[in-house]
Amino acid sequence: MVQWAEGSVGRRAASVLWVVTALLAVSTIVLLVVDFAPDPRPTISPDLAATISKAATYFDFEHYQRAADTYRDAIAAGMDDPHEWFRYARALELGGNPDPAVTFQTYTRLLFASPDHEHTRVLAATLASQAQPLQYRDIASDSIARGDLYLIDGTVSMVVWGTVSARRDTVVVETRADRWVGHLGDRVVVDMPRLTRLRNGDSVSVIARYDGSCDLPAAGGTLPCFTAAGPAPTPAPAAAPTDG
Numbered sequence: 001m002v003q004w005a006e007g008s009v010g011r012r013a014a015s016v017l018w019v020v021t022a023l024l025a026v027s028t029i030v031l032l033v034v035d036f037a038p039d040p041r042p043t044i045s046p047d048l049a050a051t052i053s054k055a056a057t058y059f060d061f062e063h064y065q066r067a068a069d070t071y072r073d074a075i076a077a078g079m080d081d082p083h084e085w086f087r088y089a090r091a092l093e094l095g096g097n098p099d100p101a102v103t104f105q106t107y108t109r110l111l112f113a114s115p116d117h118e119h120t121r122v123l124a125a126t127l128a129s130q131a132q133p134l135q136y137r138d139i140a141s142d143s144i145a146r147g148d149l150y151l152i153d154g155t156v157s158m159v160v161w162g163t164v165s166a167r168r169d170t171v172v173v174e175t176r177a178d179r180w181v182g183h184l185g186d187r188v189v190v191d192m193p194r195l196t197r198l199r200n201g202d203s204v205s206v207i208a209r210y211d212g213s214c215d216l217p218a219a220g221g222t223l224p225c226f227t228a229a230g231p232a233p234t235p236a237p238a239a240a241p242t243d244g
Contacts, residue, residue, distance in 0.1 A: 071087065082110045
């Protein structure tokens with residue numbers, strides 16, 4: 001019996017040692033993977049980081065003109081962070097020199113990086129307040145100008161896929177209201193950021209800039225063309241009536 005017990009203890013000790021050795025090996029592998037895994041955040045030069053930090057400090061202390069000027073230097077040096085672009089757009093606005101083109105571009109950047117962020121919602125509301133609902137008859141009467149912002153509601157009738165790297169697609173949108181299919185007629189072409197894979201029959205509501213006319217043979221020739229910054233904000237639900 002003593003010999004059996006000693007053999008059992010020896011086997012148990014060997015099993016424990018094997019488990020400990022295996023755990024140490026796994027821990028070493030995990031540490032190696034963590035140590036050598038690439039950092040998903042883009043690296044920037046120390047000089048660019050210092051310029052961005054300086055611009056952010058000006059912004060925080062409400063020196064908006066200095067912030068905008070410094071952010072402009074950072075952009076020239078390659079600044080790509082959409083949230084710092086947001087501060088640049090806001091610095092221009094709060095400094096009394098709003099630039100719709102910067103707001104437009106920044107909104108698209110934020111949609112790809114942080115679609116549900118407060119910054120994204122702020123810029124969507126800003127652009128929507130500057131846009132007007134598209135009236136197709138205004139295009140026919142030549143009463144709209146290049147660069148004007150519009151809210152376009154419609155139904156997709158054609159999609160021309162863009163490149164993967166561009167992350168944009170060309171979409172034909174029917175804008176005339178129709179009781180059966182949502183919209184049918186009064187077609188416009190919209191250069192759209194690829195946030196989802198749109199299909200024929202999908203409904204869209206976007207904030208877009210008028211670019212004049214363009215030729216799209218697949219859609220029948222020359223049509224009014226727009227560039228979309230992104231989706232229009234969804235109106236807040238009406239407050240429920242209260243008993244007075």
